[in-house]
Amino acid sequence: MQTEDDTAQSSSPRQHARAAELEFKNVSKRYPGADKPALRDLSFKVPAGEICVLVGPSGCGKTTAMRMVNRMIDITEGDILLDGKSVRGRKPAELRREIGYVIQQIGLFPHLSIGDNIATVPRLLGWDRKRISARVDELLELISLPAETRDRYPAEVSGGQRQRVGVARALAADPPLMLMDEPFGAIDPITREHLQNEFLRLQEALRKTVVFVTHDIDEAIKMGDRIAIMREGGVLVQYDTPDRILADPADEFVARFVGLDRGLKRLALSKLSDLSLDDADSVRDGTPAHGQANPDRVVFVDGQSRPVGRLGRDREPEPIGPVGNPDTSLRDALSLIMSDDNRPLVVVDADGAVAGLARLDVIAGALASHNGRDAPAEARS
Amino acid sequence: MGLLIAASGPVIPNFGGASDKCAVNNGFFCWNWFTQHWGSTFGPAVVQHIILTAIAVGIGFAIAFALALLAYRFDWMETPIAGISSFLYTIPSLALFQILVPFTGLTRLTVEIALVSYTLLLLFRNIVTGLREVPEEVRDAARGMGLTQRQILLRIDLPLAVPAIFAGLRVATVTTISLATVAAFVVDEGLGAPIFDAISRGNFKTEFVAAAALAILLAWVADLLLVALQRMVAPWAAKRRSSVVPRSVVRAIRGRRRPISAVRET
Numbered sequence: 226m227q228t229e230d231d232t233a234q235s236s237s238p239r240q241h242a243r244a245a246e247l248e249f250k251n252v253s254k255r256y257p258g259a260d261k262p263a264l265r266d267l268s269f270k271v272p273a274g275e276i277c278v279l280v281g282p283s284g285c286g287k288t289t290a291m292r293m294v295n296r297m298i299d300i301t302e303g304d305i306l307l308d309g310k311s312v313r314g315r316k317p318a319e320l321r322r323e324i325g326y327v328i329q330q331i332g333l334f335p336h337l338s339i340g341d342n343i344a345t346v347p348r349l350l351g352w353d354r355k356r357i358s359a360r361v362d363e364l365l366e367l368i369s370l371p372a373e374t375r376d377r378y379p380a381e382v383s384g385g386q387r388q389r390v391g392v393a394r395a396l397a398a399d400p401p402l403m404l405m406d407e408p409f410g411a412i413d414p415i416t417r418e419h420l421q422n423e424f425l426r427l428q429e430a431l432r433k434t435v436v437f438v439t440h441d442i443d444e445a446i447k448m449g450d451r452i453a454i455m456r457e458g459g460v461l462v463q464y465d466t467p468d469r470i471l472a473d474p475a476d477e478f479v480a481r482f483v484g485l486d487r488g489l490k491r492l493a494l495s496k497l498s499d500l501s502l503d504d505a506d507s508v509r510d511g512t513p514a515h516g517q518a519n520p521d522r523v524v525f526v527d528g529q530s531r532p533v534g535r536l537g538r539d540r541e542p543e544p545i546g547p548v549g550n551p552d553t554s555l556r557d558a559l560s561l562i563m564s565d566d567n568r569p570l571v572v573v574d575a576d577g578a579v580a581g582l583a584r585l586d587v588i589a590g591a592l593a594s595h596n597g598r599d600a601p602a603e604a605r606s
Numbered sequence: 607m608g609l610l611i612a613a614s615g616p617v618i619p620n621f622g623g624a625s626d627k628c629a630v631n632n633g634f635f636c637w638n639w640f641t642q643h644w645g646s647t648f649g650p651a652v653v654q655h656i657i658l659t660a661i662a663v664g665i666g667f668a669i670a671f672a673l674a675l676l677a678y679r680f681d682w683m684e685t686p687i688a689g690i691s692s693f694l695y696t697i698p699s700l701a702l703f704q705i706l707v708p709f710t711g712l713t714r715l716t717v718e719i720a721l722v723s724y725t726l727l728l729l730f731r732n733i734v735t736g737l738r739e740v741p742e743e744v745r746d747a748a749r750g751m752g753l754t755q756r757q758i759l760l761r762i763d764l765p766l767a768v769p770a771i772f773a774g775l776r777v778a779t780v781t782t783i784s785l786a787t788v789a790a791f792v793v794d795e796g797l798g799a800p801i802f803d804a805i806s807r808g809n810f811k812t813e814f815v816a817a818a819a820l821a822i823l824l825a826w827v828a829d830l831l832l833v834a835l836q837r838m839v840a841p842w843a844a845k846r847r848s849s850v851v852p853r854s855v856v857r858a859i860r861g862r863r864r865p866i867s868a869v870r871e872t
Contacts, residue, residue, distance in 0.1 A: 297750060322752035332747025336765045336842045346751050378845045394751075404750075 244273040244434045245308045245401035252303035263289050264459035274432040278449035280439055286459030287438045291404050295324045322346050325395030325403035329410040331387050333379040339390050340375035346398040364393040385416040403435045442483055454479050468494055488592050489556050497572055498551035502581025521568045530578035532571050548573050555588050628812055636812040647800055655796040658786045661718055663779050666725030674733035691730050694723035699788050717789040725778040732774025736767030769843045772836040776829055783825040797821045
């Protein structure tokens with residue numbers, strides 16, 4: 226009975242929802258001979274299409290938890306449900322072909338071309354040649370690699386490109402769930418940030434359910450729709466959105482793990498576009514009237530309303546300093562304000578015209594609320 | 607000892623025709639004599655030599671391959687198998703002939719048993735090493751993508767072991783070609799036969815030099831052919847060598863890398 230079910234599913238991956246809901250139900254892992262369990266009664270649910278980051282120190286069992294989903298590690302107790310169906314009764318090899326798998330060391334097959342690497346799972350699923358070939362082209366384009374990369378061997382491309390190919394290979398059969406074990410861990414910081422942004426952009430379009438393992442809380446905050454913070458001994462301490470975890474750590478352990486600068490990290494989650502801006506006193510030519518109440522609000526603009534200068538505290542005009550735009554994070558905005566004598570930051574819109582001023586106390590007010598990304602709205606009222 | 611003398615007995619020297627001078631003068635190399643005796647002596651000897659070697663390496667490879675798969679699957683088998691093949695490898699060839707002749711006689715079988723046992727260690731070691739050196743992360747990725755154990759062996763492990771396997775084949779082949787000259791102690795075959803003949807004629811240099819040179823040439827050509835074959839079977843290995851990062855650097859980095867299980871949780 227089981228097998229019939231299995232074949233029906235594995236032969237037509239596209240009949241799946243493009244993303245699956247994942248649920249851990251009282252999952253425990255105990256290795257024979259170990260006196261303590263590696264995972265203790267883990268329960269949480271990842272809604273379809275969201276990135277769930279498992280994060281925690283070494284030995285917290287985050288990788289173990291991830292590897293139990295595709296049965297690379299067996300479940301001792303409890304169950305893991307994929308779209309409501311248990312993974313326990315599935316044939317491991319068939320189950321794994323429906324789940325994308327990316328690891329830190331990538332593990333590209335060095336004897337196969339990039340194209341053949343990407344085609345691995347479609348071939349296992351028995352797709353016909355044409356469909357595989359078209360899919361490979363599509364994926365190469367998706368990860369913005371030139372088409373001729375297809376015939377290269379992994380050793381012939383850069384580390385960043387290899388990592389992209391690893392992601393493409395995992396996406397090849399359009400799996401409803403992706404498992405990613407520190408996928409950007411072994412890469413230099415600049416390339417890592419690039420790849421993180423690229424993956425987030427991909428995810429915007431693909432909306433896969435993703436389980437993402439990392440030990441880096443900053444990466445967790447950046448990548449996760451939800452974060453599961455785990456502690457040594459395989460205990461889940463808090464499962465929540467990044468903003469709620471930063472605003473309201475469940476206990477001392479979480480507070481320490483997210484760091485004393487959690488307020489700043491929270492600010493990094495919001496952008497100036499979330500904030501209510503003060504109006505600036507735009508002055509097109511000449512000098513503003515003397516005796517104006519607040520020189521900080523004065524901005525000299527050109528014909529297109531673009532900022533060209535400000536009024537100094539000494540009421541002398543000075544050239545414009547750094548400006549923010551709607552995509553500037555509140556954290557960066559705060560930094561700019563503080564390095565500019567706490568004067569409000571001039572914010573421009575997409576066309577470069579003055580949109581308003583971001584005040585220090587309004588940014589600070591964004592932190593006061595526990596309501597996550599809506600916080601700035603409250604500060605407004 | 608009697609056996610060995612008897613063994614060299616059947617070698618019938620061919621004193622013939624105009625090139626007798628060569629035998630009398632006994633210079634370093636007499637081209638005339640060589641060409642005159644190519645058809646009767648050297649040609650057949652080369653063919654026999656190739657056959658002796660091919661059978662030995664072929665059978666040796668088949669046995670070593672099976673043993674290597676066993677050792678790869680069941681770790682505990684590696685030590686006893688390596689032990690036995692090392693032991694075989696250390697037996698001097700002449701002694702091994704003496705041991706075998708009472709059972710298998712002065713036959714090609716005796717020669718092949720000896721030659722095969724000398725290939726086992728080299729081939730077994732290289733195949734096992736090649737399989738074991740497949741990077742753990744590659745195997746992990748293969749498993750995680752849904753390849754079965756069998757598919758991992760056939761599509762990942764064995765293709766990736768090809769360079770190591772060929773390294774073993776090259777050494778085993780060259781060694782066997784050189785060793786097969788000793789077969790003339792037992793049967794009148796291969797390039798060893800003219801060498802023995804030359805010695806029995808009071809060190810006839812032309813015959814001796816020609817046979818030795820042919821054996822060396824044969825080893826060299828066989829090695830080249832194997833290199834060419836490897837290029838065909840595993841073109842990726844050559845690309846890897848010419849990649850931006852020198853292999854020594856890659857090896858140094860790999861060496862420092864901790865096992866996957868240790869890295870993952872950090």
